[in-house]
Amino acid sequence: EAGVVQSPRYKIIEKKQPVAFWCNPISGHNTLYWYLQNLGQGPELLIRYENEEAVDDSQLPKDRFSAERLKGVDSTLKIQPAELGDSAVYLCASSGGLAGTGEQFFGPGTRLTVL
Amino acid sequence: SQQGEEDPQALSIQEGENATMNCSYKTSINNLQWYRQNSGRGLVHLILIRSNEREKHSGRLRVTLDTSKKSSSLLITASRAADTASYFCATGPIQGAQKLVFGQGTRLTINP
Numbered sequence: 001e002a003g004v005v006q007s008p009r010y011k012i013i014e015k016k017q018p019v020a021f022w023c024n025p026i027s028g029h030n031t032l033y034w035y036l037q038n039l040g041q042g043p044e045l046l047i048r049y050e051n052e053e054a055v056d057d058s059q060l061p062k063d064r065f066s067a068e069r070l071k072g073v074d075s076t077l078k079i080q081p082a083e084l085g086d087s088a089v090y091l092c093a094s095s096g097g098l099a100g101t102g103e104q105f106f107g108p109g110t111r112l113t114v115l
Numbered sequence: 116s117q118q119g120e121e122d123p124q125a126l127s128i129q130e131g132e133n134a135t136m137n138c139s140y141k142t143s144i145n146n147l148q149w150y151r152q153n154s155g156r157g158l159v160h161l162i163l164i165r166s167n168e169r170e171k172h173s174g175r176l177r178v179t180l181d182t183s184k185k186s187s188s189l190l191i192t193a194s195r196a197a198d199t200a201s202y203f204c205a206t207g208p209i210q211g212a213q214k215l216v217f218g219q220g221t222r223l224t225i226n227p
């Protein structure tokens with residue numbers, strides 16, 4: 001069974017540029033998460049989807065971040081415009097059981113560097 | 116915001132020794148999970164312990180949970196070089212948003 005797929009793995013951009021990350025969850029997993037992980041820290045939830053509905057986006061900086069999960073499968077996270085402080089690893093995860101309270105399966109992440 | 120605090124922040128031991136990491140949290144939980152993250156890679160789920168459980172085993176892993184002290188420990192026995200990684204505890208709350216809240220992690224180094 002394929003795991004959670006993310007692309008790109010690495011992205012280097014200049015500040016004020018837009019950037020987008022893509023995630024393909026494990027087949028059949030209805031719940032999809034985007035996390036931000038700063039160096040030396042644990043992941044912090046940005047947004048959680050149940051199928052195509054964003055059910056928890058309270059931690060998403062909506063002035064510059066947006067996300068979508070069309071058709072309840074793949075998801076895209078966008079930052080526009082990027083700031084220096086956005087440099088981090090963006091992790092996507094999915095789960096198939098009780099939303100958020102069971103095991104989550106993580107992708108390898110996208111390491112973003114903003115110059 | 117992060118609920119869990121792992122202790123120690125970094126741990127270095129010799130191969131074959133046992134490694135113990137601790138996690139403390141603040142609010143009531145439904146379950147507590149431990150994840151491992153190798154350098155430059157995603158997180159891998161290790162074990163889940165529910166709030167009504169006190170101890171759980173999986174291979175060389177032993178997890179304990181003390182809800183009265185709001186703390187958990189992860190013991191890795193007979194450590195191997197491949198166990199070198201960062202270990203995170205994550206709590207699943209009883210109420211509120213159904214989301215895992217991760218701690219800051221313990222960086223474990225196993226020396227050959």
